[in-house]
Structure formats: C-alpha cells, structure tokens
Amino acid sequence: MQKIYTVSQVNAYIRGLFEDDLLLYEIQIKGELSNVKYHSSGHIYFTVKDPRSQISGVMFASNAYSLSFRLEEGQSVVVTGRIGVYERDGRYQIYAREITREGAGLLFEKYEKLRRKLEDMGMFDPMYKRPIPKYIRVLGVVTAPTGAAVRDIIHVSLRRNPYLKILLYPAKVQGDGAAQSIVDGIRTLTREGPDVIIIGRGGGSIEDLWAFNEEIVAEAIFNCPIPIISGTGHETDTTIADWVADLRAPTPSAAAEMAVFDYSLFEEKLEDYWYALLEAMGRRIRLMREKAALYGERLSGLSPNKQLDLQRVKIKLLEERLQKGIERRIQDAQIRISGLEDGLSGGMEQRIMKTRQRFLLYSERLSGLSPYQTLSRGYTFTETEDGRPLKGISDVKTGENIKVFVRDGLIRAKVTGQEAAPKTVPEVPAHESDGKGGGPS
Numbered sequence: 266m267q268k269i270y271t272v273s274q275v276n277a278y279i280r281g282l283f284e285d286d287l288l289l290y291e292i293q294i295k296g297e298l299s300n301v302k303y304h305s306s307g308h309i310y311f312t313v314k315d316p317r318s319q320i321s322g323v324m325f326a327s328n329a330y331s332l333s334f335r336l337e338e339g340q341s342v343v344v345t346g347r348i349g350v351y352e353r354d355g356r357y358q359i360y361a362r363e364i365t366r367e368g369a370g371l372l373f374e375k376y377e378k379l380r381r382k383l384e385d386m387g388m389f390d391p392m393y394k395r396p397i398p399k400y401i402r403v404l405g406v407v408t409a410p411t412g413a414a415v416r417d418i419i420h421v422s423l424r425r426n427p428y429l430k431i432l433l434y435p436a437k438v439q440g441d442g443a444a445q446s447i448v449d450g451i452r453t454l455t456r457e458g459p460d461v462i463i464i465g466r467g468g469g470s471i472e473d474l475w476a477f478n479e480e481i482v483a484e485a486i487f488n489c490p491i492p493i494i495s496g497t498g499h500e501t502d503t504t505i506a507d508w509v510a511d512l513r514a515p516t517p518s519a520a521a522e523m524a525v526f527d528y529s530l531f532e533e534k535l536e537d538y539w540y541a542l543l544e545a546m547g548r549r550i551r552l553m554r555e556k557a558a559l560y561g562e563r564l565s566g567l568s569p570n571k572q573l574d575l576q577r578v579k580i581k582l583l584e585e586r587l588q589k590g591i592e593r594r595i596q597d598a599q600i601r602i603s604g605l606e607d608g609l610s611g612g613m614e615q616r617i618m619k620t621r622q623r624f625l626l627y628s629e630r631l632s633g634l635s636p637y638q639t640l641s642r643g644y645t646f647t648e649t650e651d652g653r654p655l656k657g658i659s660d661v662k663t664g665e666n667i668k669v670f671v672r673d674g675l676i677r678a679k680v681t682g683q684e685a686a687p688k689t690v691p692e693v694p695a696h697e698s699d700g701k702g703g704g705p706s
Contacts, residue, residue, distance in 0.1 A: 280350040281636065283357065289348035294320065294359060295367050300341045300452045309336060313344055313359065322346075324361040332364060332630060333374055341367040372471050376478050379505060382457055383480070388487050388509050395492040395511045400459035403430045405491070407450035408437035414467045414517040421521035424529040432457055438466040443476035448485040455489055462489065465496035465517045476677050477504035496520030551552075646670040658683040 270278075271331045281554055283289050296313040303309055307326025312319050323343060324332075326666065334340075346361040383389065404422055406499045408415050422429055433452035447464060454462050462488070466474070476482065478499045486493050495510035497516040500563035507513040565571065640646065647655040650666045661667060661680050669676040 271357065271656045276350060276352040276355050278292045279357075280352060281437070282380065283395055283475075284351055285436055286348075290360070291345075292348060293343055293345045294677075295341070295343045296334055298342055299338055301336045301338055309361075310338060313342070321356065321358040322361050324360060324364065328362050331376060334366065334590060343367050372475060372478075374503065376471070379480055379483075380508065383483055383505065383509065388483065393487070397492050398460050400531070401429070401524065403432065403457075403459040404524055405432045405434070405454035405457065405459035405462040407434045407436050407447055407454065407462065407464040408466055408517070409438045412467055414465055417516075417518040418463060418465075418496075418521045422525045423516050425522070425525045426615065429530065431460055438476055439469070439473050440476075444479035444482050444498060447476060447482050451489055451493070458493060459584055462491050462493045463496060463517070463520045463524055464510070464519055465514070466498070466518065468499040471518060474498050474502060474504055477506040482506055485495075496526055510651055515661065518538065531702045640670060640672045643672075 267507040294313055296315045296319075298311050299314055299319070300312040302311070307329055309329050311322050311324075313322055324346075343365050344359055344361045345365075346359050348357055349360050350357045387393070402541070404417055406415065408418065410433070419433075421430060422431060425430040432454055434454055436450040437446035445450075445601060451462065451464065464477075466477075468474075470480075474497055477495070483505050484507060486495070492511045494512045494514055495504070495506045496514035496519060497504050497506060498516075500515035503513075512523060514523055588671065646669075648668045648670070649655065650668065654662055655667065655672050661683070663680050663682055667678050667680060669678055
C-alpha cells in the first residue's frame, strides 16, 4: 500500500532537495523588480520577473543595510542568493544576500564608489577650485571634432567675443580609449597655455558619458594648472568630471557662456569708465585750480614786496607820530620856558643870558670839531676798506683799497706805496678847553 505524507512532510522534503542542490544554493538571477515592500522589521519583500515568469524574494534586514540604493518598481537588478522553500506556504523563493543594478545600475554603483573615493581624497573640496578669469583671450576646448557640442561652443564663444582665439583638441569622447584621449587633450592644451579649458560633449546615457567618469580623467582635471570648466551632457547629467572641475556647466553652450566675456558689454563698460574718468578728472582739476588760486592769494600776501609796503606804511605812521610828538614836546617846552622867563627876576634873566652865551660858545667849538667842517676847509679823511681810520702808514699795505672822504663825496683809491714823515716836522699840540667858555689855551 502506498504511503501517505502530510503537507509539511512534502514541503520539508522539497526544502531538503533545494538545499542539497549546489546550483540553487548560490545563484544569481537577473530581472525586473515589482511588488517591492519595505517591512517595519527591516526586511524587504519583492518579486523578480521577466517577460515570461517571476519569482518571489526576500532580503533580510541583516543584508538589507548594505544596499547602496533603494529598491523601486521597474528596476533591472541582479539578485545574488539561494533558492529555498517557505514551508508554511509551500512556495519557493530566493533569499537575497546581495542586490545590484543590472547594466546602467552596475555603472551607477561604480560611479558612486569612485565618487565617494575621490570625495574622501578631497578632490571635490572648494579650496582647490581655481577661479575662472573674467577676461580671456585664448580658450582651449577638449571635445569631439564633430557634433552639436563643438558647434555650440564655437558659436557661443565667437558671438560673445569675435576676437577670441580658440584651441580645439579633437578628442574621442565615447567608447574604448575615450578617457585616455580626454587626458591627452588636457595635457596638450596645458602646454599651449590657454586662459581656460572647456571639456565636454553632448548628452547621452550613462554609458555614453562614462569616459568622463573615469578616474584618470578626474586626476588630469585636478592636476591641471589651468582652470577647467566641465560641460558634459544635459542639465540633469552629472559626471565625475563635473565634480572635480573648477566650474560645472549644465551644457557645453553654458560652459562657453561662463568662460567667454561679452565683448560688446565690455566696450560699453569701457565707455562708461571713460566718461566717469573724464568727469572725475574735471572735478579734480577744478578743485586744484581753486586751491591754487587760494594759495596764490595767500602767497601774494606773504611776498617781500607786500611786506616791504606794509613796513613802509608802518614806518610812515611812526614818523608822523614821532614828528607830532616832538612838536608837542617843543611846544610844551616853549610854553614852560616862556612862563619861567616871565616869572623870573632880573637876576634870573642874567643867569639865563649867561647860559645862552655859554651854549653858543660850546656850539661854535663843537662845530669846529666836526669832520664835515674840516672837510669843507680842504682837508680829507681817510679810512681802510673795512672802515678803520688811517692814523699812520702802518695801518695800510701797498695794494690795499682805501676810502678818501672829501667835502662833496668819497674817493676810492689804491695804495701804491708808503713814505715816512721827516723827523723835523713838529707835532701839533692838543688844544684843551679851560672849561670857562674861552678859546684855546
């Protein structure tokens, strides 16, 4: 008689079969995710399907924490794990140990891994970003020699500045060898010395843009001494090159806008600066002229001629005051003398007369001693050049200049020789006054 088994026995037996199968114990399944559910316990339940079939799956919380992305409906993934039987429901499922994205998903994981690595190295740090020059004359471009990207860069650049020089390095930007071609382009243009370098290409899938996600490209950008603008893909596309570059542009056209200044606006600014400079210079010149006029007036007041005129006026005023003072003093003296004369007795009048006679006598003597009186009688008075009177021949030497004073002026002469006077010439005795108003003794 055939043995009858319970459901639990059958499911346990099937479970054993699955566990004993080495292929099912370590397997990878690719497909599209659906029915993704995140449980509060941390487990993730999902279904992996293809156009013809599907299989349930679960990833326990102990493995789910290592996921680098969030599972969502429609994602193409590769699930690594084992096929087992859930005995309670009698159905088999895959117990996932690791889930990665398929195709673009794998590239994205690679992208994220490299991005985190370079970020940890500090290659995205703003402190290493070089400023983009405001006014450039030479632009370097690393991109494909054909296509919309190079046309847009050249068109926008020359529209903004028709005098710009563009150095184009025709690089391979997609496929095998593209990353090395971009690196070669950066190094070649660096030797040419442009002001700014643009690297980029048009939009595409992550596979199309992958050359700009290579580590060698990132290192070439970081080590380049010339500022680099990265303009790859469309606005939503972000590559490793965008993170490392000194400036990221959403598109190649935008990169040209950022790199090249508008020459027409530059000319307008120069014109504005010119008028502003003329106005400032005019104000400065007017101010300097006003200051010069003020200083001129001050200097004119301090000139020697002005000072002399002022002193002349002061002297004139002092002379007038002195003259008036003398006149008043004389008048006062005359009034006092007149009063005294009227009040004096006869004896006093005699004393006054005697005093007047003595005064006249002294005046005559003093007049006789005056050098001018002596000169008027035909005598001369001689001095050295420095004003010392000549008393003897030893006071002057041959060849020296002397001054001879005569009645009506001064005669300048030079000594040609000296002769001593004869010993027989008598000396002239000195006359002394007797102190009584008499003549010489």
